[in-house]
Amino acid sequence: MPKIVDHDERRLELVDATWRIIARLGIEGATMREIALEAGFANGALKPYFPTKDTLLTFAFGHVFNRTNERIGEVTAGKTGIPALRAFCVEVLPLDSERVSEARIVIPFWQKAINDPEKAAIHRESMEQWHAAILEYLAQAREYGTVSAAVDDAAVAGHLLNMLLGAQIAAALAPEGQVDPGLSEQLEAFLTLLEAKN
Amino acid sequence: MPKIVDHDERRLELVDATWRIIARLGIEGATMREIALEAGFANGALKPYFPTKDTLLTFAFGHVFNRTNERIGEVTAGKTGIPALRAFCVEVLPLDSERVSEARIVIPFWQKAINDPEKAAIHRESMEQWHAAILEYLAQAREYGTVSAAVDDAAVAGHLLNMLLGAQIAAALAPEGQVDPGLSEQLEAFLTLLEAKN
Secondary structure, X not given: OOOOOOHXXXXXXXXXXXXXXXXXXXXXXXXXXXXXXXXXXXXHHHOOOOOOHHHHHHHHHHHHHHHHHHHHHHHHOOOOHHHHHHHHHHHHOOOOHHHHHHHHHHHHHHHHHOOOHHHHHHHHHHHHHHHHHHHHHXXXXXXXXXXXXXXXXXXXXXXXXHHHHHHHHHHHOOOOOOOOOOHHHHHHHHHHHHHOOO | OOOOOOHHHHHHHHHHHHHHHHHHHHHHHOOHHHHHHXXXXXXXXXXXXXXXXXXXXXXXXXXXXXXXXXXXXXXXOOOOHHHHHHHHHHHHOOOOHHHHHHHHHHHHHHHHHOOOHHHHHHHHHHHHHHHHHHHHHHHHHHHHOOOOOXXXXXXXXXXXXXXXXXXXXXXXXXXXXXXXXXXXXXXXXXXXXXXXXX
């Protein structure tokens, strides 16, 4: 019987190899040859999956985003309002080494997106999705009376989203071995301000 | 008389050329040859100023940081507390095309810093300097009674700093022609939360 190749599975293997290589060598060092070697592929065998490093990076970004969303789905299940917002943010913040690795994929993607309108659009669509989620949590919190501040929720959501993006940079550039540069405390301080009663 | 060459001046010319090239071609396209061409230098003439693209990028980052700090010095002159904090943030936020161009220098620097401890340390030192400035504005605001929220100022300052970093990404990846993706409103919403009275 011919060996059945699960192409999705192999793509994910390549993404994992890409991660390890980027973590070790940086995005410039992550050549297709290095990635193939790391994943145990022959050099030319990557081409059918990812014709260029660029397509691989875009796929890896999408994979990080989807995986984060899966985790968000799990941690926010059954929650609404501020508890849901907190769980969402805690999941997006790079609070462990796995998520710091993800930040190391996402930052090179942003850098490429500066001169690549298609990548920039992918980023913006992801952010719009998260912005809508935050807005919904805020609307629930207002309904419950846990949030009553006289501020525009869209602006608050945009602000928080930018903080979550900046946190990826802070974590990726933290000193070796330091995983969380105070990000949990920053989130809690913000939620305290948000929940304050006038 | 021999022509007097102002080396600092020439370095800044090169930084300006680097900017224009990065804006046009992205960091990968910004070869030393392209930068020399743009600045009107002979190909080898860059070497005495910047032996590598890397040294040029680090210098450009330092230049953006110093220039931002000069502008901060001007706009915060004579201000303290929340007015100073607002002026500081407005200056750091990429609210015009010049500062969006600066974000386009800073993001590639961050990306390089992921695998370059020296660059990461430069980033962290810059952020510590800004963190200290924000803390001072917050202490003044507490003294004046304009801020009385029961939150840790160091966490608030870290949160705000991360928002300012994330804003660079939001602006650099905004659709062509859109300069401010709502960043001013986000800042105002945050300051409203910060100033709320319990």
